Amino acid sequence: DDLERLAGAIRRADTAVAVTGAGLSAPSGVPTFRGDDGIWDRFDERQFTSDRFRRDPAGFWTDRVALHRAMFDEEYEPNAGHEALAAMGWDGNLEAILTQNTDGLHGDAAGAGGERTNDGEPDVAAETETTVLELHGNSRWVRCTDCGNRRDGDPIVERAAAGELPPTCECGGVFRPDVVLFGDRLPDAVLQRARSLARESDVFLAIGSSLVVEPAASLPRLAASTGATVAIVNLEPTPCDGIAETVLREDVTAVLPRLRDLTTA
């Protein structure tokens, strides 16, 4: 069937690469952005632009605390989908994970604790050779807009929640979440790396993403244009279904463990 064919392609591939989106973390209890009761139903994207942050950092942080609570308040952990992808990395069957998620769950699944820097150097997870490239940064971290000092974000979010608006660094600079805001460009090094991995790939998997936000949206097409077999895992149709050899309209926690098993069979 489709899944067996895809597993065969992954086994034969020199380079398999995955791009992941909010649908992968949905079974972990992290809400998706689009769709019923999605984050952009409850919040307005304009609250979180880089422009807003510069104009009104106090208002931005008030809204950011609410967003943070809506997304990450529960104890959230990697699910069977993250674990299957990490295992495919250990097996040597997955070269890179390009994620739009800022929840750090790929790092957790790989045993790297979500540790990374946002300076364009991808995090090579401690126990694997799989590159985890967090395209939109990591919500667990903040950085100072003046001195660049990067910090564990939780205590800073707590300070903002307690009324320090905006939270500031010892140097006097304002902290910002270490994520890509609307209106920010992705760091060039990150973007270049993601594009070259897509071009290098023989198999390109798009998992749990609506594929409507750039640059992730154009990665499947880029991969296909250089000959990759594209596969999509999503409960709903995406704009890239037409170029995909395989479309698996199923839950990530059902498909990915089976896919991993078939690639090791």
Ligand code: OAD
């Ligand atoms: P979206 O919320 O746009 O899309 C989530 C996708 O996951 C949808 O297409 C769902 O059908 C699918 N899905 C949900 N649950 C699933 C499951 N259990 N199994 C399989 N598929 C499932 O999320 P992203 O595509 O990641 O950007 O959104 C991209 C970017 O838009 C985000 O990174 C964020 C947002 O605005 C920024 O904040 C800069």
